[in-house]
Amino acid sequence: MSGTKRKNVATPGIQQKGSTKKQKTAPGSASKPQLRAPDLETATDSDPIVESDTTDHSGDDDGASWPSDRGAEDEVSKGDGPNQDAEKEVSSDDGPDEGVLLPGNKSQKVGNAGAVATESSGNQSSSKEAHAKQKALAQERKAGKPNANSIARTKKLWERLRMKSHVPKEERKQLVGELFEIITGNVKDFVLKHDSVRVIQTAIKYANLDQRRNIARELKGEYRSLAESRYAKFLLGKLLVHGDKQIRDLIVPEFYGHVRRLIKHPEAAWILDDVYRGVATPSQKSILLREWYGAEFAIFKSQGQDPVSGELKSILEEHPEKRKPIMHALYDLINLLVQKKTTGFTMLHDAMLQYLLNISTGTEEMTNFIELLKGDEEGDLLKNLAFTRSGARVVCLALAYGNAKDRKQILKVYKGTIQAMANDANGHQVILTAYDVIDDTVLTSKSVFPELIGKSSDLDENQKQSLLDAVNNIVARIPILYLFTGESRMLLRDDDIEILHEVHSIRNTTSKKDPTTRRKELLAYISPILLSMIVKNAEALVRSSFGCQFITEVMLSAVGDREEALEKIVALTKADTPEIKRALNEPSAGRMLKTLVQGGRYSPKSKSVELVEPALDFHNSLFASLLEQGRVVEWATGGNSFVIVGLLEADGFENKDSLMEVLKNGRKKLEEAAAPKTPKKVDAENGGEQAGAATTSKDVETTGDEVKVAALKISKEVESQGSGEKAAPAKASKKGESGKNGGKTRLGNRGAQLLLEKLDDA
Numbered sequence: 001m002s003g004t005k006r007k008n009v010a011t012p013g014i015q016q017k018g019s020t021k022k023q024k025t026a027p028g029s030a031s032k033p034q035l036r037a038p039d040l041e042t043a044t045d046s047d048p049i050v051e052s053d054t055t056d057h058s059g060d061d062d063g064a065s066w067p068s069d070r071g072a073e074d075e076v077s078k079g080d081g082p083n084q085d086a087e088k089e090v091s092s093d094d095g096p097d098e099g100v101l102l103p104g105n106k107s108q109k110v111g112n113a114g115a116v117a118t119e120s121s122g123n124q125s126s127s128k129e130a131h132a133k134q135k136a137l138a139q140e141r142k143a144g145k146p147n148a149n150s151i152a153r154t155k156k157l158w159e160r161l162r163m164k165s166h167v168p169k170e171e172r173k174q175l176v177g178e179l180f181e182i183i184t185g186n187v188k189d190f191v192l193k194h195d196s197v198r199v200i201q202t203a204i205k206y207a208n209l210d211q212r213r214n215i216a217r218e219l220k221g222e223y224r225s226l227a228e229s230r231y232a233k234f235l236l237g238k239l240l241v242h243g244d245k246q247i248r249d250l251i252v253p254e255f256y257g258h259v260r261r262l263i264k265h266p267e268a269a270w271i272l273d274d275v276y277r278g279v280a281t282p283s284q285k286s287i288l289l290r291e292w293y294g295a296e297f298a299i300f301k302s303q304g305q306d307p308v309s310g311e312l313k314s315i316l317e318e319h320p321e322k323r324k325p326i327m328h329a330l331y332d333l334i335n336l337l338v339q340k341k342t343t344g345f346t347m348l349h350d351a352m353l354q355y356l357l358n359i360s361t362g363t364e365e366m367t368n369f370i371e372l373l374k375g376d377e378e379g380d381l382l383k384n385l386a387f388t389r390s391g392a393r394v395v396c397l398a399l400a401y402g403n404a405k406d407r408k409q410i411l412k413v414y415k416g417t418i419q420a421m422a423n424d425a426n427g428h429q430v431i432l433t434a435y436d437v438i439d440d441t442v443l444t445s446k447s448v449f450p451e452l453i454g455k456s457s458d459l460d461e462n463q464k465q466s467l468l469d470a471v472n473n474i475v476a477r478i479p480i481l482y483l484f485t486g487e488s489r490m491l492l493r494d495d496d497i498e499i500l501h502e503v504h505s506i507r508n509t510t511s512k513k514d515p516t517t518r519r520k521e522l523l524a525y526i527s528p529i530l531l532s533m534i535v536k537n538a539e540a541l542v543r544s545s546f547g548c549q550f551i552t553e554v555m556l557s558a559v560g561d562r563e564e565a566l567e568k569i570v571a572l573t574k575a576d577t578p579e580i581k582r583a584l585n586e587p588s589a590g591r592m593l594k595t596l597v598q599g600g601r602y603s604p605k606s607k608s609v610e611l612v613e614p615a616l617d618f619h620n621s622l623f624a625s626l627l628e629q630g631r632v633v634e635w636a637t638g639g640n641s642f643v644i645v646g647l648l649e650a651d652g653f654e655n656k657d658s659l660m661e662v663l664k665n666g667r668k669k670l671e672e673a674a675a676p677k678t679p680k681k682v683d684a685e686n687g688g689e690q691a692g693a694a695t696t697s698k699d700v701e702t703t704g705d706e707v708k709v710a711a712l713k714i715s716k717e718v719e720s721q722g723s724g725e726k727a728a729p730a731k732a733s734k735k736g737e738s739g740k741n742g743g744k745t746r747l748g749n750r751g752a753q754l755l756l757e758k759l760d761d762a
Contacts, residue, residue, distance in 0.1 A: 150182050151190070154199045157182075161202050176206045187218040194231045201238045209244060216247045223254040227268040236271055240279050251275070252284050257298045259291035260333065269342060277346040286310030292351045294322075294329040312354040327365070330355050338372060343381040349391035356394055361401050361506075370402055379413035386414070389495075392426035396433040396499055400506035407438050411447050418451035419466075423476045429496060431479045433503050439513040441521040449526055452479060457532035467533060472546045480530075481550065483522050484557040490549075520559065527558040534565045538572060539580060545588035552592045556601065556612050569596070570621045574629065585639035594646040597622060611651065619650045623659060632659065633666035637673035641751020648758055660762055663755055670759075673752040 157179045161172065183190060183203060190196040204212055216239060219226065226232040239247060252275060255262065262268040276288055289310040290297040309315070312330075316323050330351060337348055359365040373382060373395075385391030399407055411434055414421065421427030431448060438444050449455075452470075454463050470476040478491060485491045487500060507515075534541065534551055541547030551569065555562055572580055583589055595601065596618040600611040622643075626632045636644040647653055648660075663670065 150186065151193075151196050151199075154179060154182055154190070154196065158199045158202050161206060172206060176203065176211075179203050180207070180211055184214065185218070187215055188222060191219065191222075191226060191232045191235055192229055197231050197235050201235050204235070204238050204242055207242075212239065212243055213246060215239070216243065216250050220250055221254070223251050224258060224262070224268075227255075227262065227271045228265055230267055233267055233271045237274060240275065248279050248281075252280055252288075256287060257291070259288050260295070260298065263333070263345070263347065264336065264340075269345065273345040273347050283307040289347065289350055289354070290315075292330055292333055292347075292354075293326045310350075310354075312358050316358060327355070327358070331365075331368075335372060338376065338381055341378075341380065343376070344384045346388050346390070349385055349388045349394065352385075353390040353394050356397055361510075366401060370398055370406055373398055374406065374409050382410060382413045383417055386417075386421055386427045386430050387424050389426050392429045393499060395430050396503055397506070399430070399433050399437050400503045400510060403510070404439065407434075408440070408443060411438065411443070415447065416451070418448055422452055422470065422479045423473065425475055428475060428479050429499050432482055432496065432500060435483060435522060436500065436503060436515065436518070437507050437511050439511055439518065441513075441518055441525075444522060445525040448479075449529075453526065453529050457529050459529075459533075464533075464537065468537060468540060468547075471541070471550045472544050474546070477546060477550065480526075481553050483519055483526060484553040486519075523557065523559045527554070527560045530554050531558055531560065531562060531565045535568050538565075538568045539575075542569075542572060542589055542592075543579070543583045545586075548586075548588040548592040552595050555596060555616065555618075562616070566596075566616060566618055566621065570618075570625050573622065573625050573631075587639070590640050590642055593622070593640065593643045597643060597646040598650050599652070609651075615652060617652070619647055619653045620655065623647055623653075623655050627655075627658070627662070632662045633669055636663060636666065636755055637669050637749060637752050641673075641749055641755065645751055645754050645758075648755075660759070663759055667756070667759065670752045670756055673749040674756055675748050677748065 157175050160167065161175050161179070167175075179199070180203060183200065187200060190200050200215070204215060207215070219239075223236060226236045236251070240251060243251075255272060255275065259272065262272045272288075276285060280288065286308050287310075290308060293312065293315065312326070316326065334348065334352055334355065337343065337345070342348075356369060359369065373385075376382065382395060385395050395410065399410060402410065414430070417427075418431065421431060431452075434444055434448065453467055459467065470480060478496070481491055487497055489497070492500075504515075531554065534554060538551070541551055555565060555569075572584065575581065584593075596616060598609045599616050599618065600609045602608070603610050623632075626635060632644065635641065644659070644663075648656060
């Protein structure tokens with residue numbers, strides 16, 4: 001009776017006081033105590049409730065007999081005596097072991113308390129005996145099932161095998177061998193039970209390839225039923241993960257002809273999608289996807305040897321008369337899964353893409369499809385689509401084909417997921433498309449940029465670190481820099497460019513705003529935040545190649561005042577810390593400084609530098625800083641030699657004569673840097689072995705002709721990146737060859753060579 005809520009039953013002579021626990025009777029009145037029965041049936045039953053025979057099986061302690069109304073009255077009447085005028089307290093909330101308490105003796109219990117007290121110990125023992133009987137009965141039932149002994153033994157082996165550590169290799173091998181002796185030939189008896197199927201999964205995990213193939217062959221013909229099983233589906237996944245092509249080709253064909261039914265099954269749908277996404281070959285994917293186009297593609301399979309195509313366009317071109325039933329069957333299945341909220345399947349996203357690619361804009365089919373995308377109130381469909389390759393393309397095309405209202409509703413769904421999309425290989429394409437097709441740039445700015453880079457230039461430490469991480473991530477930096485670089489292969493992948501070209505061709509008929517105007521309006525919002533980031537984090541950015549590229553692109557294309565950021569970059573050249581000096585000597589920093597010095601990007605088509613407006617005037621500031629420090633010649637002979645070359649070639653540089661004068665004074669150092677170096681000379685410069693350091697002036701003297709010959713051997717890559725840094729110390733090889741190049745002569749600093757040529761031409 002435990003857990004039953006007791007109710008106050010009103011009896012003659014007892015006054016109810018709401019929720020008061022203790023109730024009093026008038027002195028001298030013969031009242032009937034409150035009954036403690038769990039329901040009203042006890043109060044009207046003529047016979048007491050006797051312990052049921054089922055008590056032994058239930059294990060409950062509620063088998064005590066309860067007195068009838070007359071019995072309760074008799075117990076109360078026995079207590080009448082000298083204290084009959086005293087108040088009698090009745091507790092309405094006491095358990096079944098408490099009766100009416102007399103005020104004269106609080107410890108004395110009357111009513112049925114004595115009966116319950118005497119039977120409590122007996123009930124406890126009977127409960128234990130009942131549980132023991134239940135356990136024994138369960139063991140007997142298990143022992144009577146087929147393969148009971150084998151399953152019990154395999155469980156013991158499994159308990160040991162599933163331990164990831166503390167199991168020696170030889171012992172594990174022995175346990176696996178014993179396990180396979182038991183399960184070989186009986187695998188089907190194990191796989192459909194929730195406990196024994198785990199044994200087979202462990203066996204697959206630690207088995208060799210031949211043993212896995214044997215299990216796969218035993219289960220042949222059962223894979224579809226395994227996929228529909230709540231527990232055996234995991235075995236199927238384990239077999240595919242640890243299997244090979246032979247096992248894959250045994251499993252995948254068993255799903256042919258059943259895709260439309262399995263994709264709607266609550267268990268099989270997930271394993272079917274895993275097979276489609278993870279292990280199926282392109283030909284197998286096509287066969288599985290074709291079944292979405294109608295029942296005839298499941299019944300009538302291709303008899304030819306050529307692989308079938310899953311492209312709906314080719315099927316419709318071959319059979320144009322079947323377009324209506326095919327499109328109807330495909331849309332119905334898509335709509336069914338969307339309504340069931342099972343929208344995370346890659347197979348579903350591929351099917352949706354095939355449908356979208358074969359409908360025309362302005363038609364009822366296009367309108368219904370876009371409404372289907374927007375109709376998901378929770379937005380799970382659009383969110384799931386953004387993170388797969390086909391799904392991201394579906395969303396991009398929907399943004400391109402939709403009107404202003406459609407685009408606003410679609411973009412609204414992604415609130416809170418922009419940052420996750422920016423870090424995803426497919427999701428960032430949706431953000432790029434939103435940049436290029438949404439005419440309302442205020443909407444785009446408020447929806448995307450606060451999550452991507454922050455709301456203002458005053459970022460907290462977590463936001464700063466998050467933005468720095470994004471800038472140095474090969475994927476996350478794309479949505480940040482795309483507005484600055486445009487369709488640059490330096491930033492975008494081939495897939496990104498292909499989708500953007502497709503979107504731009506559609507945008508010409510669905511968007512009204514000029515693309516250049518749209519881009520400038522978005523840059524006006526994002527530029528101040530990123531320029532402020534450069535000012536506050538220039539030291540951290542310049543230490544990585546992606547950070548240097550970020551600085552370059554933002555400084556060339558930002559809208560607004562760039563003076564403070566340029567001054568911060570110039571100030572880096574005055575830093576005394578070894579980390580900053582080392583970072584500035586890296587090729588990535590050299591490319592950044594040279595681009596800023598030249599004032600624009602180099603165009604391969606025109607083979608010239610395309611200057612930005614307004615001009616940066618970075619070259620004059622940088623030269624003034626280097627001249628003040630007396631480090632012009634140091635840069636000309638070091639890793640940043642191409643920066644000095646860029647100063648001489650930059651348009652608008654006002655100090656060319658002063659720079660040429662400084663270079664003339666340091667001509668001797670330029671010649672030493674430009675000269676090819678023997679291994680001994682390289683070791684001497686880098687603190688190598690004493691034998692390597694013992695070199696004569698004859699070893700390093702070269703003529704002007706030798707310098708020109710060496711210059712011709714420099715590769716184009718070295719020339720573009722400004723190589724020519726000093727070699728790192730290298731250990732001598734086993735053959736006694738000293739130097740990093742294994743005894744070969746190292747070419748001189750190409751930048752210094754170009755500067756010498758300019759001095760000769762002056």
